Amino acid sequence: MGIFATLHNEHVLIQRHLELLKRASNRVVDNKPVPREFFENVIAFARMFNDKHHHYKEELLLFAYMAQKYEGRLDATLEKLRSQHEMARDHINGVADMLNAYERGESDPTRQLGLHLSEFIRLMEVHLFSEDMVFFRMAKEMLSEEEQDALQKAFTKYEQKQGENPTVICTRMLDQCERMLEIA
Numbered sequence: 001m002g003i004f005a006t007l008h009n010e011h012v013l014i015q016r017h018l019e020l021l022k023r024a025s026n027r028v029v030d031n032k033p034v035p036r037e038f039f040e041n042v043i044a045f046a047r048m049f050n051d052k053h054h055h056y057k058e059e060l061l062l063f064a065y066m067a068q069k070y071e072g073r074l075d076a077t078l079e080k081l082r083s084q085h086e087m088a089r090d091h092i093n094g095v096a097d098m099l100n101a102y103e104r105g106e107s108d109p110t111r112q113l114g115l116h117l118s119e120f121i122r123l124m125e126v127h128l129f130s131e132d133m134v135f136f137r138m139a140k141e142m143l144s145e146e147e148q149d150a151l152q153k154a155f156t157k158y159e160q161k162q163g164e165n166p167t168v169i170c171t172r173m174l175d176q177c178e179r180m181l182e183i184a
């Protein structure tokens with residue numbers, strides 16, 4: 001599989017994470033309970049799959065290579081994508097910070113948790129769309145087959161260092177989240 005197919009397939013799992021977050025976000029708005037364990041799982045997913053697995057490969061391998069090759073001409077585009085990763089991380093930290101107070105039923109933290117959730121969802125949807133429909137298509141045109149193969153080798157090397165396949169672990173986490181929402 002090439003690097004762009006790999007990244008796109010990872011977006012499909014991230015979309016599933018977003019669908020679960022939308023359901024949880026609607027429940028928070030409607031004042032229906034969402035188990036703490038659900039939030040712990042979706043936070044763990046975002047940190048393990050989005051940040052450590054997926055964004056790492058984008059930022060430190062693909063974006064870094066393209067920045068070097070095009071000597072600053074892609075800086076604005078790459079910076080925008082990087083800052084969306086950063087903002088997404090901040091919203092996940094915001095959800096994590098509100099969890100104790102949310103569990104105690106405090107109204108302002110519950111509202112803030114809901115805002116972080118909806119902003120995270122909105123931001124990630126825009127981000128996935130712009131990578132899939134614009135950036136990956138452009139990058140595919142700009143990189144030779146040899147360059148894409150070399151990046152694929154770097155992806156594989158990075159993935160092998162991570163131990164157990166994060167896709168398997170993270171899919172399991174989302175399966176658990178799905179069940180938690182069904183019985184909540």
Ligand SMILES: [Fe+2]
Binds near residue numbers: 085127131
């Ligand atoms: Fe990204």
Ligand SMILES: [Fe+2]
Binds near residue numbers: 007011054058131
């Ligand atoms: Fe991505």
